[in-house]
Amino acid sequence: MIYIDLPGDLNLEDDEGRNVARLADAVSRDAVIPGAVLVAGTSRAWSWAIVDSVDSEFVYFRQISARDAARRGPLVKPLPQSA
Amino acid sequence: MVKTRALRDEPPPGPDQLVFRGILGDTGLDPADLRQAAVLNHELYGFHGLSVWVANIAFPRELLESTKLVKFERYAEFTLADLTECGLQLWATGQRPHYDVVYEGNDLESLVARLATAPHRIVDNPSVDREEH
Numbered sequence: 001m002i003y004i005d006l007p008g009d010l011n012l013e014d015d016e017g018r019n020v021a022r023l024a025d026a027v028s029r030d031a032v033i034p035g036a037v038l039v040a041g042t043s044r045a046w047s048w049a050i051v052d053s054v055d056s057e058f059v060y061f062r063q064i065s066a067r068d069a070a071r072r073g074p075l076v077k078p079l080p081q082s083a
Numbered sequence: 084m085v086k087t088r089a090l091r092d093e094p095p096p097g098p099d100q101l102v103f104r105g106i107l108g109d110t111g112l113d114p115a116d117l118r119q120a121a122v123l124n125h126e127l128y129g130f131h132g133l134s135v136w137v138a139n140i141a142f143p144r145e146l147l148e149s150t151k152l153v154k155f156e157r158y159a160e161f162t163l164a165d166l167t168e169c170g171l172q173l174w175a176t177g178q179r180p181h182y183d184v185v186y187e188g189n190d191l192e193s194l195v196a197r198l199a200t201a202p203h204r205i206v207d208n209p210s211v212d213r214e215e216h
Contacts, residue, residue, distance in 0.1 A: 009107060009116075009119070009120045009123065009134070010105060010154050010155070011104055011105050011107075011120070011133075011134040011135070011136075012120065012123065012124065012134045013134065013177045013178065013181050014086075014127075014177060015088070015089045015176075015177055015178070016178075017177070017178045020123070020127060021123075022123065022126075041154060042107045042108060042116075043108075044106070044107060044108055044109060044155075044156060045105055045106070045107055045154050045155045045156070046154060047154045048214075056084055058126075058127060063154065065214065066214040
């Protein structure tokens with residue numbers, strides 16, 4: 001199962017060729033900052049992505065490969081700790 | 084604040100040209116997915132539009148399958164003539180070969196219904212990138 005950090009439509013591109021999503025749709029708004037690496041899209045059409053900018057409640061990001069994402073940090077999140 | 088969407092100044096595509104849109108979910112062109120995408124476009128640019136890719140000599144199907152559509156397992160294929168027959172228009176927005184499908188009057192439900200029911204076929208993308216999470 002894919003864990004989507006930033007739900008969005010990877011068909012949509014802005015005038016600079018970047019994908020766009022709503023900040024409000026992010027699973028964790030605080031994690032969506034320029035330079036952050038996350039998974040964007042839907043469960044059937046997703047990509048590793050790097051956040052380019054956040055402006056007026058919209059997130060502008062570029063798709064990157066898993067290899068590129070791995071270079072920037074761990075690809076696996078730790079499981080939540082039980083009490 | 085709504086942004087201004089740049090329109091490319093170029094000849095419109097021909098009626099036989101193919102128009103592609105990546106499928107977001109499991110059930111083909113789901114009206115709910117289309118509605119959500121069109122609403123987001125309206126929030127961004129002030130009009131209801133749905134992003135598509137138009138194939139041409141510079142951007143043939145195979146190139147689009149391995150670039151703009153590479154994350155999509157399946158995509159919908161239309162002809163421009165069929166979209167036009169349904170009352171839809173293409174605006175040359177963003178970077179080539181991106182377009183927005185729009186409906187006259189900017190009516191959301193008409194746009195969604197017309198695109199969802201326009202003649203199309205669902206194509207498996209042979210170039211899909213199924214990289215692991």
